Amino acid sequence: MLVLQLRVHCAEVLGTPIVGDYKYGRQAHKKWGQFDLSNLEDSTEEHLKEEALPFGLNLNKGSISDKHPRLHLHCKQIVLPNISQALQNVQSVSDSSYDLSVVESLELEADLPPYMKKSWEVTNS
Secondary structure, eight states: OHHHHHHHIIIIISSOOOTTOTTTOHHHHHHGGGSOGGGOOOHHHHTOOOOOOGGGOOTTSOSTTSSSOOOOOOOOEEEEEOHHHHHHHHHHOSSSOOOGGGOOEEEEEOOOOHHHHHHHHHHTO
């Protein structure tokens, strides 16, 4: 449900639809016709071998130059509390007033998938 809300709010309220969202971002997708996709050098796909990924995913397909672009939703970074550490600390302390604000954080980062990099190159060339 959260993804649907993001799609609707980005497109209809902010006027900035999510790339690859044909349902709510039709007007933005019409503007992509101005890009000359025939001369696009496919540098990202050259370096990648086809890999067998779960659920039939192909991270090389789905850019805006493809016939059916995928939604370009990406979380570059997320910081979460280290729950494992917190549980260990709570168990080792007999006092039930353990301060959870001192728990270390886990920081996870992810690069853009290849199809999103390709779309970025198309729109910024």
